[in-house]
Amino acid sequence: MKQTTHLLYLHGFRSSPQSAKARQMAALVAERFPRVTWWCPQLPASPREAIKMLMDCGGQVISDTLIGCCFADSRSKALGDKLPSLECSRVQL
Numbered sequence: 716m717k718q719t720t721h722l723l724y725l726h727g728f729r730s731s732p733q734s735a736k737a738r739q740m741a742a743l744v745a746e747r748f749p750r751v752t753w754w755c756p757q758l759p760a761s762p763r764e765a766i767k768m769l770m771d772c773g774g775q776v777i778s779d780t781l782i783g784c785c786f787a788d789s790r791s792k793a794l795g796d797k798l799p800s801l802e803c804s805r806v807q808l
Contacts, residue, residue: 728760732757756768
């Protein structure tokens with residue numbers, strides 16, 4: 716099985732990287748998987764704007780694991796559909 720090296724966490728609708736769940740996940744990843752690069756960007760409330768922002772990152776979206784929290788699961792699916800080169804595992808919380 717492929718090792719995760721980069722993890723992209725998409726927080727939920729009207730949430731933030733500073734939410735309790737995002738901070739707990741960041742701490743867990745740092746503690747248990749110190750070699751994994753964690754990225755949890757502040758996403759706009761609008762799903763369309765959030766996907767556009769992530770698409771505008773272009774080559775910076777390097778992730779082999781994508782976690783979508785709550786409503787962000789639809790964002791992770793949309794991102795995967797729009798970036799077929801983003802071959803990664805998706806997890807919904």
